[in-house]
Amino acid sequence: MRRLPxxxxxxxxxxxxxxxxxxxxxxxxLLVAALRKDPQALETAYxxxxxxxxxxxxxVPLTELSAFNMPEISAGGxxxxxxxxQLVCKCRENxxxxxxxxxxxxxxxxxxxxxxGVPTDDPQPGIDKFRSMKWGASVSCAAGPGADKALLxxxxxxxxxxxxxxxxSTLSAFFKWVTASIVSTSKSINxxxxxxxxxxxLPPPPPEVQIV
Amino acid sequence: MDTENVSIQHxxxxxxxxxxxxxxxxxxxxxxxxxxxxxxxxxxxEVTETKDNSSDSQNTATAEGAxxxxxxxxxxxxxxxxxxxxxxxxxxxxxxxxxxxxGVYSDKTDVVSYPDKPERLPNITLGREPRSASFxxxxxxxxxxxxxxxxxxxxxxxxxxxxxxxxxxxTPFKAGEYEIPVEYNDGKKLLFHLTVNPDPWSLWTVEExxxxxxxxxxxxxxxxxxxxxVIAKEYPGLKVVGASHRGRSHERSGTFxxxxxxxxxxxxxxxxxxxxxxxxxxxxxxxxxxxxxISFIKEKLESNKARIEEAWAKSKITENRDCPIGMTxxxxxxxxxxxxxxxxxENKEAHPDWKVxxxxxxLLVAALKREKDRxxxxxxxxxGDGAIAWYLGGGKHGLMCCxxxxxxGGGTRFLTTPEVWKAMSESKTNEDxxxxxxxxxxxxxxxKRFSPEEAKSFQLFLMSDGVSDPWFETDARLENGxxxxxxxxxxxxxxxxxxxxxxxxxxxxxMAEKLFxxxxxxxxxxxxxxxxxxxxSAEDAKNDVQSGKKEA
Numbered sequence: 026m027r028r029l030p031x032x033x034x035x036x037x038x039x040x041x042x043x044x045x046x047x048x049x050x051x052x053x054x055l056l057v058a059a060l061r062k063d064p065q066a067l068e069t070a071y072x073x074x075x076x077x078x079x080x081x082x083x084x085v086p087l088t089e090l091s092a093f094n095m096p097e098i099s100a101g102g103x104x105x106x107x108x109x110x111q112l113v114c115k116c117r118e119n120x121x122x123x124x125x126x127x128x129x130x131x132x133x134x135x136x137x138x139x140x141x142g143v144p145t146d147d148p149q150p151g152i153d154k155f156r157s158m159k160w161g162a163s164v165s166c167a168a169g170p171g172a173d174k175a176l177l178x179x180x181x182x183x184x185x186x187x188x189x190x191x192x193x194s195t196l197s198a199f200f201k202w203v204t205a206s207i208v209s210t211s212k213s214i215n216x217x218x219x220x221x222x223x224x225x226x227l228p229p230p231p232p233e234v235q236i237v
Numbered sequence: 238m239d240t241e242n243v244s245i246q247h248x249x250x251x252x253x254x255x256x257x258x259x260x261x262x263x264x265x266x267x268x269x270x271x272x273x274x275x276x277x278x279x280x281x282x283e284v285t286e287t288k289d290n291s292s293d294s295q296n297t298a299t300a301e302g303a304x305x306x307x308x309x310x311x312x313x314x315x316x317x318x319x320x321x322x323x324x325x326x327x328x329x330x331x332x333x334x335x336x337x338x339x340g341v342y343s344d345k346t347d348v349v350s351y352p353d354k355p356e357r358l359p360n361i362t363l364g365r366e367p368r369s370a371s372f373x374x375x376x377x378x379x380x381x382x383x384x385x386x387x388x389x390x391x392x393x394x395x396x397x398x399x400x401x402x403x404x405x406x407x408t409p410f411k412a413g414e415y416e417i418p419v420e421y422n423d424g425k426k427l428l429f430h431l432t433v434n435p436d437p438w439s440l441w442t443v444e445e446x447x448x449x450x451x452x453x454x455x456x457x458x459x460x461x462x463x464x465x466x467v468i469a470k471e472y473p474g475l476k477v478v479g480a481s482h483r484g485r486s487h488e489r490s491g492t493f494x495x496x497x498x499x500x501x502x503x504x505x506x507x508x509x510x511x512x513x514x515x516x517x518x519x520x521x522x523x524x525x526x527x528x529x530x531i532s533f534i535k536e537k538l539e540s541n542k543a544r545i546e547e548a549w550a551k552s553k554i555t556e557n558r559d560c561p562i563g564m565t566x567x568x569x570x571x572x573x574x575x576x577x578x579x580x581x582x583e584n585k586e587a588h589p590d591w592k593v594x595x596x597x598x599x600l601l602v603a604a605l606k607r608e609k610d611r612x613x614x615x616x617x618x619x620x621g622d623g624a625i626a627w628y629l630g631g632g633k634h635g636l637m638c639c640x641x642x643x644x645x646g647g648g649t650r651f652l653t654t655p656e657v658w659k660a661m662s663e664s665k666t667n668e669d670x671x672x673x674x675x676x677x678x679x680x681x682x683x684x685k686r687f688s689p690e691e692a693k694s695f696q697l698f699l700m701s702d703g704v705s706d707p708w709f710e711t712d713a714r715l716e717n718g719x720x721x722x723x724x725x726x727x728x729x730x731x732x733x734x735x736x737x738x739x740x741x742x743x744x745x746x747x748m749a750e751k752l753f754x755x756x757x758x759x760x761x762x763x764x765x766x767x768x769x770x771x772x773x774s775a776e777d778a779k780n781d782v783q784s785g786k787k788e789a
Contacts, residue, residue: 026762056416064440065486068761091362091434126713212517215486215764 029069029161029211030087030121030134032113033203037078040142040171041100045191049139050098052200057093059204067091069132069211073116076100077109087120103145109138110151110180114158132214133161137203138180141168141191152180162206163229166199167237174237185237186230198233335692355416355430356402361409364436369408372429377763379422380405391415392431401741425740436758444491453525456493464494468770469745472504474607477511478748479770484703486764495598496701496766497527501535506546507607510538511770515623515701517597517651518765520639526596529580530573530652534602537569546736552616552684559675563682566618567674571661573600574652597651601625601638601699603772611689611776615697618682620657622649624705624715625687628696628725632718640712649702689776696725697772703765707758729771735759763783 035049053074060066067090076084079102085093117134124130164184165177168191177185188195206227213226230236340640358370363591374396383395394417407417412435419427446460464487468479483494491690494514502509512531516523538545543567552560577596584591599621606614617625619638628634650657658672687695708724729737737755739748748771756767 061434062440064437064489065764067434067437067440091437092360094357094360094432127711129710212486213491215762 026068027129027214028071028087028122028131029081029207029214030071030073030117030131031032032073032087032116032134032136034075034077034109034113034136034138034140035098036104036106036140036142036168037076037100037102038097038104038142038145039078039101040104041191042159044193045141045168045196046098046100048191048196049194049200049237050095051193052203054095055197056200056204056207057090060090060207061202063208063211065215066208069214070207073120074098075109075113075116077112079105081105081109083112083116087116104140104142105146106138106140106144107146107148107151110148110155114151114154117158120166122144133159135161135207135210136163136181138163138165138177139168139199140172140177142171143173144176148176148180155180162210164203164206164227166234168196168199175188178233178237181194184227187235187237188233189235195233198231202228202230202234260641268656270307273403301487311318316777346618352426352428355428358407358429360434361407362434362436363409363412363748364438369406371399371404371406374403374405374410380427381420381422384419389760392433407431412436437761441485441489441764443488446491446493450492452522455528459493459524460649464488465493465753466498466768468498468500468747469749470500470502471745471775472502472509472607473507474611474774474776475509475605475772476745476748476775477509477770477772478745478752479511479768480749480753480756481768482703482753482766484764484766487766493524494766495524495527496703496768497524497531497598498699498768498770499531500770501538503538503542503545504541506549507609508542508545508549509605509607509772510534511603511605511697511699511772513601513623513699513701513770514598514652515601515621515703515766515768517649520595520597522591522595522600526577526653527598529577529596530600532758533573533576534569539571546555547615558682558684560616560684562606562616563678563684564674566604566616566682570600570602570618570620570652571658574658577653593653594609597653598651599623599701600652601701603637603697603699605697607692612685612776613692613695615685615687616682617684620629620652620654622648622702622705623700624702624709625683625697625699626715626719627687628698629687629691630694630726632722634721635683635685635716637685638717639681640715646738665749671682693774693776695772695774697770698725701766701768703767704756704764704766707760707763731754 033053038044041049057072060070071087072085072090072093073083073087074096075081075083076098078100084096084098113136121134122128122130137161161180162184164186165181167174167177167187168187169188170190172187174185174187181183186198186199209228254299356372358372359367361367361370363702380396391411391413392407392415394405394407397404397406405419407429409415409431412433415429415431415432415433417429419429421427425544446456451460452456464483466479466481468477470477477500479498479500481494481496481498487494495518497514497516499512500509501512501767512534514527514530516525516527520526543560547562549566552562557563581591581593581596599619601617601619601621601623603615603617603625615627615637618636619625623638625637626634627637659678661670664670664673705715708728709720714720727736729739730741732738735755735758737751739751752769752771756769
């Protein structure tokens with residue numbers, strides 16, 4: 026079966042400590058719980074979580090929704106966004122099935138990047154590699170005023186969204202929107218057999234989530 | 238291009254007034270381009286190796302955690318203090334409760350003395366294996382359950398001994414997130430966390446169609462007909478059954494079936510045409526596009542019976558794809574496309590927002606001639622995905638359509654896709670036009686002749702991608718005789734889950750109903766509309782595909 030891989034890249038640097046990271050965990054939990062109620066997402070969507078603080082780690086490999094368990098996430102350290110981009114490309118190469126004559130591969134992965142700060146490593150090699158691949162919908166989210174929106178625009182020129190702050194209700198709205206985006210994408214690939222990965226296939230974001 | 242239909246030189250030109258008028262009316266319709274991209278995961282971009290930093294997965298800890306009791310759980314179970322939370326936990330952050338089907342167990346007074354961090358049991362999905370989750374116990378230890386969940390029928394537990402290992406085994410009946418407190422007979426306490434997913438098949442609901450979605454008069458008929466369509470016909474030497482089923486995804490979203498199908502017969506001359514159209518899921522009126530295209534082609538066939546017969550007479554087909562009948566099918570498809578443009582143009586005033594693209598659908602057409610000597614001739618045309626194939630038993634098969642995927646390196650083509658008709662639209666002279674028609678035929682038309690002997694076991698299938706995708710998946714498998722043998726002999730005639738259970742002695746009515754019922758087959762990831770037409774020989778008696786039995 027053709028899977029819809031979804032990679033969530035989450036900033037776990039020191040500045041995310043406290044309410045932001047708790048809100049992310051909570052948002053992730055809501056996301057999984059909501060997707061499990063949608064038959065198409067439950068069948069199609071596979072989730073992976075990559076965190077980046079002092080190092081980038083795939084804390085949840087690409088996992089079927091029904092088998093997904095909340096990982097332990099704690100915040101601290103710097104922001105190696107560049108490393109995280111390298112890692113998501115590598116994970117994709119290892120985990121996502123390519124189409125061959127005998128087998129239909131997976132759908133193009135969706136990527137959501139959430140960060141509240143400026144990368145502490147050189148992000149350019151990661152950006153170059155990330156941009157060399159074709160993704161389904163790819164969205165980066167500037168959580169709060171500290172994020173470098175211009176840089177995020179280089180990573181996902183298709184879509185950068187902004188949150189006024191990284192508090193509970195705002196992040197919750199963001200995760201709801203991510204959930205709706207995954208639901209609508211899994212619906213569209215089921216119904217029309219296509220996923221253009223363009224922004225107009227994603228539902229309009231709530232007021233808390235501003236498109237930059 | 239406005240005049241080509243009256244001037245093109247081949248024997249099967251359809252020249253009744255309507256077709257000419259239609260063509261002239263729509264000649265100036267702007268044609269839109271389809272942004273078709275490659276949608277699947279086919280990216281083969283070269284990527285260089287990065288430094289190895291993929292710390293594999295801390296996630297596996299959760300799976301392993303179910304196997305044995307980690308140290309920290311033992312330690313914290315000794316303390317009675319729930320306020321002793323790790324520093325990174327911020328209790329002031331209000332975590333809204335996750336809404337869960339089946340209920341959440343939260344008898345907090347009972348949980349006070351239990352560890353802060355529950356033991357994770359492997360997730361369970363109802364309706365799938367494994368049915369239960371187990372946790373290894375130290376030898377001889379007995380557990381007392383503190384939860385009331387069991388009584389509510391959410392799950393049951395039992396203590397088992399498997400291969401010399403004592404285990405506690407939970408079998409859930411309801412979806413939900415469960416925290417299950419247990420107590421050892423030595424007083425130690427444990428908390429289990431069990432995630433139970435609903436049975437994915439139970440989540441497919443059938444919703445009413447919203448009034449706002451009713452646009453065409455045919456929409457009420459679709460609703461009245463309960464979104465079901467079957468064909469059951471008997472002709473001299475042939476039986477035809479078909480079924481079209483609304484996809485689960487459409488049932489759930491309360492939208493219409495976009496697939497359509499049709500049969501036209503001129504029994505006197507032994508000429509038959511079978512049509513399937515799969516309306517594009519992304520186009521809002523594709524159901525009506527499919528309906529209009531099919532009924533238009535049937536009307537044209539009916540008003541041009543003599544010409545069709547003449548075209549067949551001049552089609553000495555073996556491999557000749559641009560034979561007159563192939564050219565005729567091409568012209569019919571092109572007129573159907575023009576008909577859709579004309580329809581949009583006619584409604585321009587009332588519905589300025591309608592676009593030809595809104596009416597997009599694929600087109601599969603199979604013309605079959607049964608000669609007096611019982612020879613069968615088959616000529617097909619296809620635009621877009623789905624499949625047409627003949628089958629003679631024993632894996633002897635032939636695919637009669639051009640694989641759609643990858644044809645232009647990506648998305649499917651539709652009847653209304655301008656690219657399909659580009660060469661014809663750009664033709665300036667009759668020679669250009671004739672060449673364009675021949676090129677079209679050589680790409681999209683297929684011909685095959687069956688001897689009277691072969692005709693006895695002849696079967697023909699037309700199917701939308703809602704059927705071909707789940708059963709064949711790739712173009713390579715569609716070309717494979719074994720796959721067709723499996724489909725034609727086991728899937729349609731076999732007994733068991735997802736099998737159609739057809740019997741050669743079934744009447745066409747019974748067969749059509751069985752086909753329709755079969756179209757509800759459950760294959761994960763496949764919930765599209767499903768349409769299939771099966772044509773099979775009724776020469777002599779019907780050949781029994783499986784045992785060679787003959788019908789009484």
